[in-house]
Amino acid sequence: MDVLLHLFVGLHIIGIASLLGGFLTQMPALKQGTARFNKAMLHGALTMLVTGVALVGLNQAQDYSVDNIKIGVKLAILIVILGIVYVKRDEEKAEKPLFLTVGALTVANIFIAVLWT
Template identity: 45%
Template sequence: MEILKNVILAVHIIGVASLLGGVLVQLGAQRSGTARIIPAIIHGAWTMLVTGVILVGLQYPLGREPDNLKITVKLVILVAILVIALVNRKRETLARWVLPTLAVLSITNVVIATVWRQYA
């Protein structure tokens, strides 16, 4: 079960890389006004959502109690990322706030995942 958790965690990290990488690539295009929500951003966010739910579900059979507040905060941020990306994916030109907001929210999720620890 621990191996399965680690494989799912690796896929989760790949989702983060896809989301953040897609945003960073498009930040360069934003200067010329050609920035778009590319599939890497959408697929990365969905991958994070699905694997995150699986990771939380795997905590119980492993005998661990997930930090529900942390998971809720991360989920709310990820839902905001998904909503922003999905609403703007068909637009020819993006508002200047879209990509920086996605970048900040993505980085915030990574910081929460790595810094926020549950202490008993």
């Protein structure tokens, strides 16, 4: 069961890398006003959602402690990110404040995962 848990942790990290990487690759375009929400960001957020739910389930199945408040905050942030990226994914240009909000929420989600103990 631990192998499965580690597999989902790795997939979760790949998801966050895709979301953050998709954001960072659009930073030069943001200066020109042509940044857009790309497929990497959408698929990264979806991967994080699915693997995050699986991780919570696997941890609870093994009677490991799960901080439900932390998970709830991370889930709420991810749902906001996913909602923005999903709704705006087909637009030619992303509004700068909205695009920066997604980046800030992504970084916040990373720091919550790492620092909230």
